[in-house]
Amino acid sequence: MTIPSITALGDDPNTTHRLNACAYQQSAITTSGSIQYVAFYTSRGVADSRRVTIARHDFRDTSSDWQYLTFEDYNQTTDDGHNTISIGICAGDETIHVSFDHHCDALKYRISRPGLANDPSESSWTAGNFSPILDHLPGCDGLLDVTYPRFIPTDKDMYFECRIGKAGAGSDVLYRYNPDTAQFVYLGTYLVGRQSNPYPNGLSYHSPSNSLHVTWTNRHFIEYEGANDSASTAHKAQAGPNGPENNEGLYYAYSHNNGVTWNGPNQKSVAVLSARPGTGLESQDSRLLVKDIPHNSGIMNQEAQYVDSKGGVHVLNRENTTGKETWVHYYRSPSDNQWSFFVLPEIYPTPTGPRGKLVHSEKLNAVFFVLPSNTENELLIARRSMRDIDGEFSVVWRQHGYSGEPLIDEEAFKTFGVLSILILRDDQEGNRKVVVLLFDVNKLA
Secondary structure, eight states, rough: OOOEEEEEEEEEEOOSSSSOOOOOBBEEEETTTTTEEEEEEEEEEEETTEEEEEEETTTTTTTTTOEEOOOOTTTTTTTTTTEEEEEEEEETTTEEEEEOOSBBBBEEEEEBBBTTGGGGOOOOOOOOOOOOOOSBBBTTBBOEEEEEHHHHHHSSSSEEEEEEETTEEEEEEEEEEHHHHHHEEEEEEEEEOEEEEEEEEEEEETTTEEEEEEEEEEEEOOOOTTTTTTTOOOSSSSSSSGGGGEEEEEEEEEEEEETSSEETTTTEEEEOOOOOTTTEEEEEEEEEEEEEOTSSSSSSOOEEEOOTTSSSSEEEEEEOOOOOOOOEEEEEHHHHTOOEEEOOTTTOOTTTOOOOEEETTTTTTTEEEEEEEEESEEEEEEEEOOOOOTEEEEEEEEESEEEEEEEHHHHHHHHOOEEEEEEEOOTTTTEEEEEEEEGGGGGGG
């Protein structure tokens, strides 16, 4: 078995609900140039208080030390696994963006000075090179009811996406950051939920075609006591009254013009986005449906999405439509725009267990699935050949002692061809560590 390089970055806070290594962070691990960044919570002082920390090192220099920056001016105290951290880096001005600690809350956001992302000097890695906490994106109004902030880098600029509203009754908004003006532009509510809300598996940018791709499942809203009470916080529970049993369907849309015009699976225009309300994609529009998967079919939300170098769209999710919960690889071919579905054999998730990730290697023409065991503390990597529709599938690495949901550094994978994974690992004393695993993909083939 391949043995990865393992770097422990710090202790995972001793919270009831996991705040690090969550599938819906996009991203908590990313690379700009040759510098890799990881964002995570660390415990400081009293046990119920956490701080936002960003660590970085030179990816190409294996002997380089990690630099750590902890923001001491904010205490994270909510023990809720939704309240994670996301970071983004804009290539156009080398700014670092970080957003953190939300579950239907006012925006918390910082932006660094230009050029910081590719300034490796230790003296530059200070909180003074970041803005104070803002409740708005530069150039825009304040944001309320925020959950799941995501940054999506492009060749020059960057997108910001998040949910506004509560589980089962929210919509997703989209912004674009312009490095020339250092401001965001509000594009609109691009995924509109009506008595439901879309849960994106991810929003991905494909550089060769300058396109955005999004897949999602819908969670339908179920009335509950306090649903219409503005003072109620029932929707902010770790597992609220509207759960994954209400998820349905796999949906898909893409845009070739900076998130303005959106097309469905049949390549026809479905919506033209603007700041005017009601112009986005209706999340339940049948023209966007890839696969009809009923409620109570074992679908998880926000599992995984990856767009390969040729524009192929890969999605990992799970289903139970045959009496057995299985992981499924959904794939849209860029050559004929047709979707195919492959059930991962002999590896079985549970309906609400930890979520996995996937990436595609152009060199090997293979998909790598990074899957957490849903029944024990194990992490495994499986490989599927894409040379034919029923390509060879095998488990190429597995090891016990891991927990949480793996996150993949997609930029490092695309640029350097290495599989870098952020995950939690138990040490010999039984404490959880925030770790980065590094695999040589060629040795996983």
